[in-house]
Amino acid sequence: MKAVHFGAGNIGRGFVGLLLHEGGYDLVFSDVAAPLVDAINAASEYTVHEVGEGGSDKVVTGFRALNSQTDPQAVVDEIATSDVVTTAVGPTILKFVAPHVLAGLALRDPAAPPLQVMACENAIGATDILRDEIRAQAGDAWDAVSARAVFANTAVDRIVPAQPPGEGVDVTVEPFFEWAIERGPFGDTPPSIPGAHFVDDLAPYIERKLFTVNTGHATTAYFGAQAGIERISDALADPAIAAKVSATLEETSALLEAVHGLDAAELAEYRATILRRFANPALPDTVGRVGRQPLRKLSRHERFVGPAAAAAERGLSTTALVAAMGAALAFDEPDDAQSVDLQQRLRTEDAAAFTTSVTGLEPGHPLFAAVEEIVRRRQAAF
Numbered sequence: 321m322k323a324v325h326f327g328a329g330n331i332g333r334g335f336v337g338l339l340l341h342e343g344g345y346d347l348v349f350s351d352v353a354a355p356l357v358d359a360i361n362a363a364s365e366y367t368v369h370e371v372g373e374g375g376s377d378k379v380v381t382g383f384r385a386l387n388s389q390t391d392p393q394a395v396v397d398e399i400a401t402s403d404v405v406t407t408a409v410g411p412t413i414l415k416f417v418a419p420h421v422l423a424g425l426a427l428r429d430p431a432a433p434p435l436q437v438m439a440c441e442n443a444i445g446a447t448d449i450l451r452d453e454i455r456a457q458a459g460d461a462w463d464a465v466s467a468r469a470v471f472a473n474t475a476v477d478r479i480v481p482a483q484p485p486g487e488g489v490d491v492t493v494e495p496f497f498e499w500a501i502e503r504g505p506f507g508d509t510p511p512s513i514p515g516a517h518f519v520d521d522l523a524p525y526i527e528r529k530l531f532t533v534n535t536g537h538a539t540t541a542y543f544g545a546q547a548g549i550e551r552i553s554d555a556l557a558d559p560a561i562a563a564k565v566s567a568t569l570e571e572t573s574a575l576l577e578a579v580h581g582l583d584a585a586e587l588a589e590y591r592a593t594i595l596r597r598f599a600n601p602a603l604p605d606t607v608g609r610v611g612r613q614p615l616r617k618l619s620r621h622e623r624f625v626g627p628a629a630a631a632a633e634r635g636l637s638t639t640a641l642v643a644a645m646g647a648a649l650a651f652d653e654p655d656d657a658q659s660v661d662l663q664q665r666l667r668t669e670d671a672a673a674f675t676t677s678v679t680g681l682e683p684g685h686p687l688f689a690a691v692e693e694i695v696r697r698r699q700a701a702f
């Protein structure tokens with residue numbers, strides 16, 4: 321069995337690649353970072369170091385890497401004969417992966433079992449986004465190639481910090497992981513990934529994950545950055561920040577309970593586990609990584625506006641979520657292009673226009689006035 325995985329970065333090597341290896345797949349990483357591709361090809365194995373309570377080392381073998389920028393045909397040829405394609409490149413990069421998958425499908429033996437495609441990104445319906453991109457790029461050819469693949473959405477959870485330079489291709493990760501995958505698209509032949517669980521309805525899983533792990537993580541990062549703290553674990557050790565994170569997650573849990581009927585006690589336990597994961601002192605994670613791309617994180621269906629808008633529509637509390645969005649607006653990180661853009665736009669756009677263009681909220685929405693107000697306050701602070 322063979323899997324092509326796009327994005328040999330933190331989660332690609334430290335989670336998706338590891339679980340595919342454990343499932344028995346030969347791994348072909350595809351990336352655009354030439355030094356990373358070379359480093360992977362120079363190694364015959366790499367180690368995933370799980371740090372913190374219960375962690376152990378896991379060794380990955382049986383992989384190689386291709387550069388999809390300089391050698392796209394090699395990637396296409398591999399996809400044509402693969403069983404599985406996964407991605408962990410970031411939701412905005414999926415459109416650049418699509419042409420390779422499309423060309424691989426065009427080359428694929430129509431009698432072969434369908435390629436199993438799973439995008440492992442922090443976004444609702446990431447695989448649908450990839451499939452829609454492939455369909456749009458295929459145009460009239462879509463009818464011919466669409467039967468050669470099945471597309472399943474997934475929710476992936478493992479904290480993998482940025483890896484320090486000069487440490488080769490080993491990866492430091494937390495011990496915890498969860499990978500939930502839609503069962504339906506695979507029929508009787510799901511991919512062989514023993515560490516994953518297959519579910520009939522992914523919506524509660526992806527929303528619970530994104531609106532708890534990622535909402536809480538980003539809240540910790542933005543309040544931490546405001547307080548001049550670098551590490552996520554240090555930010556959460558600050559009682560004032562921890563209280564704000566807890567308040568934010570109580571709001572998202574109330575929403576998850578209302579929308580998906582999730583059990584309040586189980587959600588409380590889920591939140592407690594997550595806060596323990598963030599506090600892991602052995603994990604060198606930073607507010608810069610977790611806060612990265614604030615414009616994406618403030619967009620309509622993401623970790624703040626997604627749950628806050630839905631909560632406001634139901635008359636549920638959004639006070640803590642809106643305060644966390646206020647902290648996001650203060651995220652000023654010169655190395656992050658979206659942070660630079662965010663700060664620039666706060667200086668040049670009026671509050672109402674900024675609120676609509678960044679959050680996708682329309683002026684009549686029940687959340688709009690509260691968000692516009694924190695935008696105004698941020699602008700007044702310049």
Ligand SMILES: NC(=O)c1ccc[n+]([C@@H]2O[C@H](COP(=O)([O-])OP(=O)(O)OC[C@H]3O[C@@H](n4cnc5c(N)ncnc54)[C@H](O)[C@@H]3O)[C@@H](O)[C@H]2O)c1
Binds near residue numbers: 353441
């Ligand atoms: N790190 C985590 O804790 C974590 C956990 C769950 C989900 N995720 C999600 O996984 C995705 C990747 O995150 P990451 O932390 O591994 O980021 P990363 O920056 O470490 O890895 C992304 C990799 O994608 C590569 N890439 C960029 N453009 C590409 C292209 N066109 N084709 C192939 N490769 C390309 C980059 O060179 C890089 O190696 C994101 O969607 C993220 O939200 C991350």
Ligand SMILES: O=P(O)(O)OC[C@@H](O)[C@@H](O)[C@H](O)[C@H](O)CO
Binds near residue numbers: 478
């Ligand atoms: O990857 P992002 O930028 O969407 O979010 C940053 C972190 O919150 C994220 O990478 C988490 O570490 C991960 O989602 C944990 O499963």
